[in-house]
Amino acid sequence: MITRTSAPTSAVAALSWMTPDGAPQQRVCRLQGAWNARGLQRQPDTSLPAATQHVVLDASATTLDTSGALLLARSMAQWQAGGVTVDTSRLSDAQRRLLDLVRQRALALPPGQRSLGLLGDIGRATLTALDELRALLAFAxxxxxxxGPLLLQxxxxxxxxxxxxxxxxxxxxxxxxxxxxxxxxxxxxxxxxxxxxxxxxxxxxxxxxxxxxxxxxxxxxxxxxxxxxxxxxxxxxxxxxxxxxxxxxxxxxxxxxxxxxxxxxxxxxxxxxxxxxxxxxxxxxxxxxxxxxxxxxxxxxxxxxxxxxxxxxxxxxxxxxxxxxxxxxxxxxxxxxxxxxxxxxxxxxxxxxxxxxxxxxxxxxxxxxxxxxxxxxxx
Structure with missing residues (x-):
């Protein structure tokens, strides 16, 4: 049973949600159109239907590049943050490798800098100023x-x-x-x-x-x-x-x-x-x-x-x-x-x-x- 579709044309990236019989909390997310830079000029709505606990991705009918993989990886991260499990077994090997690569590289944010309070911030600023002074003295x-030799020549x-x-x-x-x-x-x-x-x-x-x-x-x-x-x-x-x-x-x-x-x-x-x-x-x-x-x-x-x-x-x-x-x-x-x-x-x-x-x-x-x-x- 189809519950929702986001698909104006086949050339534009879109997705549809299907609920398998006998599994009311499972959804099959079928990607449609071209999930590339051109097809994603207008991004589809990737929010989950209500009462979804498990998502099965199906990208057999679409083309996927790094732009589409990035949007899909971000959507998966949002779903998983809400406690939803995601199954990628229906993706091809190439699509799965691309998605894993994007998740490892593009979504890998550097760890945040821990605040040390007012004194720590003052110390960090002082060290930065000393580094700048050291660089200026080295340049001098x-x-x-x-x-120096030009004074004589x-x-x-x-x-x-x-x-x-x-x-x-x-x-x-x-x-x-x-x-x-x-x-x-x-x-x-x-x-x-x-x-x-x-x-x-x-x-x-x-x-x-x-x-x-x-x-x-x-x-x-x-x-x-x-x-x-x-x-x-x-x-x-x-x-x-x-x-x-x-x-x-x-x-x-x-x-x-x-x-x-x-x-x-x-x-x-x-x-x-x-x-x-x-x-x-x-x-x-x-x-x-x-x-x-x-x-x-x-x-x-x-x-x-x-x-x-x-x-x-x-x-x-x-x-x-x-x-x-x-x-x-x-x-x-x-x-x-x-x-x-x-x-x-x-x-x-x-x-x-x-x-x-x-x-x-x-x-x-x-x-x-x-x-x-x-x-x-x-x-």
């Missing part, structure tokens, strides 16, 4: 090992690639860095001027804007922008080359990917970032001067004349000396994450996100370390 060691540097990277990381970033530095300078002047004006000390806007810009915000803002703009591009570029096996092709040709791809980027960023930081300093001071002149009555000429009285070459250099360190960290993180990409294009996006977050985090940590060091040295 390779940079020293391969880049600069003609071995691939200057054409370096100039190309300087253009991409430096010249094309001038606009955004200049604009944001100008706006940050304006904001600092507005915020400090609102308080200083109540005491009639408008001229001290110069002191606040110049010291903060030259020592901190100019290099720091530049490094953060470069980490988001250039560091991410390094990761995306090298990650794409990893997926398309271009890096492996370089190795097959006897060329060192580190020398060809990483060193030019590091050298270019070491040259570029201090110059961008200096440009950001100038634009930040100009932005502060515009607000001081238009909003608080400090003439721009007086503003400009007071800057050398407030800050000297030492203040400028204390800020600029951070830039090469920022540059090395940004380039190393971007290149390391790019060369570690494996799998699909989605891995490039994940690596790019990790690269930007790590680079900005390390830039801020290094900047804070410089501040502590300057304070200890009373600079």
């Amino acid at each position: 060691g390779e940079l020293v090992w391969r880049g 600069p003609w071995r540097v691939r200057w054409r690639e370096v100039i190309h990277e300087i253009d991409a990381a430096g010249l094309r970033a001038i606009g955004i860095i200049g604009l944001l530095s100008f706006l940050i300078g304006m904001v600092m002047a507005y915020q400090s001027g609102a308080t200083l004006a109540t005491y009639g000390a408008n001229i001290l806007i110069v002191n606040l804007v110049s010291i903060i810009t030259l020592r901190e915000l100019g290099p720091l803002l530049t490094a953060i922008l470069v980490a988001g703009r250039t560091g991410s591009s390094y990761t995306a570029q090298l990650g794409t080359m990893q997926i398309t096996e271009e890096v492996d092709a370089l190795r097959a040709l006897g060329l060192a990917p580190f020398d060809m791809l990483v060193l030019p980027k590091v050298v270019a960023l070491i040259i570029t970032l201090p110059l961008l930081a200096l440009f950001a300093d100038v634009m930040g001071l100009v932005g502060g001067g515009v607000v001081a002149a238009l909003g608080y009555g400090v003439p721009f000429t007086e503003y400009a004349a007071r800057i050398p009285q407030v800050v000297g070459l030492q203040t400028l250099m204390l800020g600029l000396v951070k830039a090469p360190v920022f540059a090395v960290v940004i380039a190393l993180v971007g290149c390391m994450q790019g060369l570690r990409v494996k799998g699909s294009a989605a891995a490039v996006g994940r690596a790019t996100t990790v690269s930007v977050v790590q680079a900005i985090f390390l830039v801020i940590v290094i900047d804070a370390s410089f501040s502590v060091l300057y304070n200890l040295l009373r600079l």
